[in-house]
Amino acid sequence: MNTSMVSLKRVSMSREIVGDDRKRHTKTVINEVSLEIESGDRIGLIGRNGAGKTTLLRIISGIFYPDQGKTELDGRIKSFLDLGYGLEMHLTGRANAYSRSILDGVPKSEREEFVSWVEKFSELGDYFDQTLNSYSTGMIARLVFSMCTFEIPEILLIDEGIGTVDTYFQEKALARLEDIYNSSSILLIATHDQSLMGQLCTRGIVLNNGNIDFDGTLSDALDFYNRDK
């Protein structure tokens, strides 16, 4: 297992929200959060909707720049937030896969391999060369899942688990997920599914209004959250 790490020092971030009065209001979504994550950590992020879980994941993955504080990261990172980003319904599965390889920063020399892997893993057959308009929801889910799971990252960030796929594909998908979960040296998952968290995580962090209210073992964190709820 590689040595990877994530370090956040007094990180804060505010977002502007448009109210009913059509005026912009500034809301602090992450408030002076400090966090040290090391190789081997499997963390469940716990909190109500709007607690700042997704924003924190976006800050760690470099999508958002915090207003204050310092973020350090060592290791190849991958975040599963909205898995279907960048899909174009008017393009074929192959064209979408190629496009995703560019968006995900896959080196030019590996893009064909990426597309072949997606084609093979998704088992879409002839549909792979048809536009997404002709796909069922399950087929789109297969394509998206395959595009997301090509690479096994060192640091894996997941928001609300991975969407459902059809029954036929489910077993294969779950096996691949197991692989990824087990091979990533750091796992950070934000979900309301406490049983999934129980299967995957050992450490729990409770977020509340952008603050870390608790950081400890998963069972203690869940007790803290459920008691406080």
Added chain:
Amino acid sequence: MIKPRSLILSSIVEGRDIWSHLGWRDLKVRYSATRFGPWWSVANLSVIVLASSLAVSLLSGRSTLSSIPKITLGLTLWTFISASIIESTHIYEESKGLLLNTTLDETAVVLRLVWRNWIVLLHNFTVVVIVFALFKREAILKSLLILPLSMLTALILIFPTMIISRLVYWKADLRAIVPPLVQFTFFLTPVLWIAPNSGPGRILLELNPAAWILHLSEQLILGIGSPWGYLLRVSLLFLVSFLLSEFVNRKHRSIKKLL
């Protein structure tokens, strides 16, 4: 270590794979159901050039043949400028999924927009070649100068498109104001009319950066006057645009927070 926001130049260079791909993909999607793809844009421009030239000759008494090369040059560049500015009002909305799920720089999104419109301009260049082959054969080689000039225009456009695309998030009403404003500017820019040497028409030319670019294209390609003065102006415009883009990129890095 998470890198800080890149400067405009590094966005252009480091993100070139992504913005160039997205620009191409936008056009593929836009014309996916059509047989002739971006050549529809060429057909569209041809009709507008023809109709405008006829209208101008009817109104001004000049012959259609003499006005058509100038109008073609003007409309080719104006279409590029206006499309880039109008589309900038919704480019972040269009790219929201990418911006919120990848480390894609906001500048890359603006570059995507300018790039796709430049590809359309390359197609539209066919109209220039045909018009010059028919009506201004002696300047057909010089008409190639529209390509470097349009590249310079593209670099200049990065700044206004970046500013407008950000401003509409602070003041949503601008989204409705920008298209008519661009339309209004069209009538103030000597695309269909010839700028006089003095008077209010000349002032409009002197104060209008879009007019400088158009006027420079006429000077370079049609040989109307010495191009050096306007070349200097357009070069300065590029420099100022570049510095302002750099400033905006450094100071206002928070557009993702507004999405």
